[in-house]
Amino acid sequence: MEQFLEKMQDVLDCEQEVKMNTALGSIEEWDSLAFVSFIAMAKAGFGKTVKPADVRNAKTVEDLYNLVK
Helix, strand or coil: CHHHHHHHHHHHCCCCCCCCCCEHHHCCCCCHHHHHHHHHHHHHHHCCCCCHHHHHHCCEHHHHHHHHC
């Protein structure tokens, strides 16, 4: 989980600390580029192919984590 949070911090490239219960809507940097970067990170970092629809349905960082674990 710690590794995932570090990778999310890189994907988002934001100053705000990212936690599992952080709402994606509250992260200013969660945009289309971060969306695509997350999908690429899931594949490269965790070997998971994530469906864009599943990412769109995610509400929190933990929801994204559940897609790659």
